[in-house]
Amino acid sequence: MEMRTLGRNGPQVSALGLGCMGMSDFYGAHDDAESIATIVHALDRGLTLLDTADMYGPHTNEVLVGRAIKGRREQAFIATKFGIVRDPANPSARGVNGRPDYVRASCEGSLKRLGTETIDLYYQHRVDPSVPIEETVGAMADLVKAGKVRYLGLSEASGQTLTRACTVHPIAALQSEFSLWTRDPEQNGMLAACRRLGVSLVAYSPLGRGFLTGAIRSPDDFEADDFRRHNPRFQGENFARNLALVDEVRKLAADKGCSPAQLALAWVLAQGEDVLAIPGTRHRSRLDENLGALDVKLSTTERAAIDAVFPPHAAAGDRYAGPSMQMVNA
Ligand SMILES: NC(=O)c1ccc[n+]([C@@H]2O[C@H](COP(=O)([O-])OP(=O)(O)OC[C@H]3O[C@@H](n4cnc5c(N)ncnc54)[C@H](OP(=O)(O)O)[C@@H]3O)[C@@H](O)[C@H]2O)c1
Secondary structure, three states, X not given: OOEEEOOOOOOEEEOEOEEOHHHOOOOOOOOHHHHHHHHHHHHHOOOOEEEOOOOXXXXXXXXXXXXXXXXXXXXXXXXXXXXXXXXXXXXXXEEEOOOHHHHHHHHHHHHHHHOOOOEEEEEEOOOOOOOOHHHHHHHHHHHHHOOOEEEEEEEOOOHHHHHHHHHHOOOOEEEEEOXXXXXXXXXXXXXXXXXXXXXXXXXXXXXXXXXXXXXXXXHHHOOOOOHHHHOHHHOHHHHHHHHHXXXXXXXXXXXXXXXXXXXXXXXXXXXXXXXXXXXXXXXXXXXXXXXXXXXXXXXXXXXXXXXXHOOOOOOOOOOOOHHHHHOOOO
């Protein structure tokens, strides 16, 4: 397994992690037995980085991950997140909470659900604009001192927020959407800030929520409650325009002798040793396919050909619908 250093001098973690979110939420029906088998298979293959959050489910995804790692805790590097608050009465509504008391209570809840004494990487999921980042990170740093958390991360924080956070405690990782069709971190200073501060960039939704694999051909492919039905990139004219781009990626992948998913992941991993990717899948077979991306090495010419198909801002539609887009601290 290819390993990369987390942060400036942090631990070695697998270059490709496993996003566990879709095993419990957002992308339609799930099968816990196959999901657990997928996590176990990932660990058997040497993948260490498992990504979850308290709001996935909510809560059930952490429980699932906890079940999967039982008896093999030392093989896993567990990343979870706090800070997005869901209302059980209105599950699609979102709030944020970065207050110190909420940070402490959330950590206790995650430790219990995961069945572990320590979270390896604890992220603030979204920055709370009503709480200074120094206060939130101060409370997170106290969790490190207490031995409940090993490393700290932020998700969808701007370069400026990251810089302020690092004055309180080293931040090992910044998680952001980063893929062929979401090149924001290159464009908005986030990746540059990470490099200046010695922070790894963890690319979430590196397969474009499945779209870049070429497997999604119509909005009708989604179940009724699938999150993607409401995502601007998967709707109407945007869907058709984006599908035309993905079909070009399919051709490049065929020329390279790999799958489109492998090409998309290889592109993310080629952005630098300080970039990790956490593709999500609920299936062992797709996990194996995705791990095959580690063997796909792109030449400068091949990267230029991919860039020509998917230059920054090529994708049609925002990556989130309005209210969720406003929660991104760009
Ligand atoms: N920090 C944040 O705000 C944030 C936001 C979103 C996600 N995340 C994290 O990032 C992880 C990954 O992102 P994501 O799950 O949104 O998107 P993704 O990794 O870009 O794509 C996942 C989708 O692709 C499908 N897929 C995976 N491998 C495939 C393959 N080889 N061929 C065809 N389809 C394939 C999966 O379906 P199957 O399951 O059916 O294979 C799933 O629907 C999440 O699990 C979560 O942990 C974080």
